[in-house]
Amino acid sequence: MNRRTFIRATLAAVALAALPRSLYAGREAGAIEKLVKTDDEWRKILTPMQFDVLRNEATEPAFSSPLNKEYSKGVYQCAGCELPLFDSSTKFDSGTGWPSFYAPIAGHVETKRDFKLIWPRTEYHCARCGGHQGHVFDDGPAPTGQRWCNNGVALHFIPA
Template sequence: MKKRYFLEAGAVLTGAALLSQFINPRAEIVASSNTEFEVTKSEEEWSKVLTKEQFYVLRKHGTERAFTSSLDKEYGEGSYVCAACELPLFKSDTKFNSGTGWPSFFKPIEGAIATTVDRSLFMTRTEVHCRRCGGHLGHVFADGPAPTGQRYCMNGVSLKFIPA
């Protein structure tokens, strides 16, 4: 009986986590993202200049599947810019292999990003945005390498790599 209860509870928690994006759509962040930034566009304008996946991640605060971005294994010299407005965000010498399946960096370019509190999925995280257009990039965690101890875990579709 205990095993059945455990499985049922696990199924309920998993379902709730998957549905939390609909329970807590974070409309306040999406709505403000078109009014507080240097680069502003309507939802329709963004959908015309971004791919479907970029729009989902950058404008709807989605997450791409792990290990699907070619940028995860990109280690050439250059910089990573916002896929929506091309603001330089990270330099290649701050990139590291976190093993998470997403491009990870230990330090952004000064003044390139903004952060907000993300309380979706029944947890509190720090969400990272492009400071110029408000596009959702990913999250930052305090488990990265020296010298900062930070892991900026970014969605590859939110970035473009520009070789040096």
């Protein structure tokens, strides 16, 4: 780790610790039971890239997922635990290189503040297993104006 990376990580950790929990734990109350596994258990069921994205909050390369151009009717599930996260009716082509949706299935994702790039972003995870999915931005289409930008490797598409 170089000095610049260390300083950024330290600043992000300090800023995150200083925030009230209510600002970065956008958890919705619901009946979804949490799924907890060890890293070894996750490694047995996930590919190395899925593990890196879902468990270590990595980002896959843009335009690398076949789901980016998938527009059939169906449901997009978490690749870690199969919880449905998005309905295909909310998918749109954002031109960013990642599958994008204007809204998740209510109560199936949790959000938190992310300071990895210094300025705050909203990161979201699967509400059941905590697997990192992507980030949400305010530059999407109607009706929400949001772009839920997802790593394709973190999803499985189930056709209708």
